[in-house]
Amino acid sequence: MIWDLEAPYTQENLPHPSQHLVIDPVGGTGIFGLQRAKFTYRLEGRGAVVGTKFRPGMFRGFLGRPMHEITDRTVPVQSVFGVDERILKEELRGANDPATMADRVEDILRERLPDPDPRAEEARRLVAEISRAPDLFSVAALAGLAGVTARSVQRLFEDYVGVGPKWVIDRYRMIEAVEALNRNEETSLTALAHALGYFDQAHFSKAFAALTGKPPSSYRRAAE
Template identity: 40%
Template structure:
């Protein structure tokens, strides 16, 4: 089965990694599941003979189904930086749902899953055990996608119009750089700010302010990792910050490094790759 690969993920923080030892791939879902699923993903690594590697990401406002080793779990939106120590040889297979799109499956406010993981069985029942076993035993990622879609397709709920609107609104925040304040988002949604907060908590699992800031900092990390990275004042202004100090504070609080340090580490990693 042919599935298109998707471009490199956003939100993966730069860390030096051994050449050819880590592979991260993403694939589009079938057309009938596109309303719910953003993509399938897999990370494989072989670090035998290498020191452990700390992998870090700035998560998106999305729920993931994650299959690894002997477990399958549902990961709610992670409000903080996610980090994982990779060592030895292994792989992870995942399903990333679009923003808000897991709420019809959960049938409860997505805020109940924020910063939590629960078993696949707690939402999908005993039948999900067979899915977990089949995916963990299957080395071919394309076959894993078929197994997952065949399982999810008969269980697919209706997509309520309010959830679809919230999904599309969050996805617009990811690409529309002009939306930098919650008041703008409330006006776009035709809701009072307080009502918008409640809708986001129930459907997305986090606040609109969190989503705006997270996408701004995704963009900041992307730009700072480039060879032509802008200066801090220009970048802060572009991302809608009133001053450079607030941008630096927010970036460091989330990423764990000041933007200048992050840019310097990315430049050092580029130089190391170029010298090989």
């Protein structure tokens, strides 16, 4: 990402069930575990950041230990890939084209590419199923799709994704809510809450505000 701004801008992102490798000459460089809170980044002046987003479940092979151990944490790039972060920052500062830095990151990953892992692929598949099935609301339903017990799905997600499956289900349903409000659809908040599997509007509004920092009614007004 590159920017050249006359005025500062704060970018907000809702978290997805992924890990990231980030090279940021000004801010934080490192391996970012799954972040459960909303992520805020302030852009000002001129700058560039290179980030690599890993598919759910797929960073487990690089890290070599359960993903929940780095959830809501940042670990040094060197501890996983053996590359000094200071060198990466200087390389990005000196790059005329950030695409060159993206190629550098790809080389780092290819040098340490883990062996195929069927459990990682299963975790990725189940997260993808959650993302495209808006009527999937429970861990029991997900376990039924996988043909295993709910406890097996729980262990798989904690090990390979970094959080339990209910968090992932709730987060994708909430992302759908934000997208619906951005589209300013002619749907009541109560109807939206029920469509996303919430018991009532109060529970939905509480969960929405906990993630975004404001109630859905305010979000809808801002989108108008």
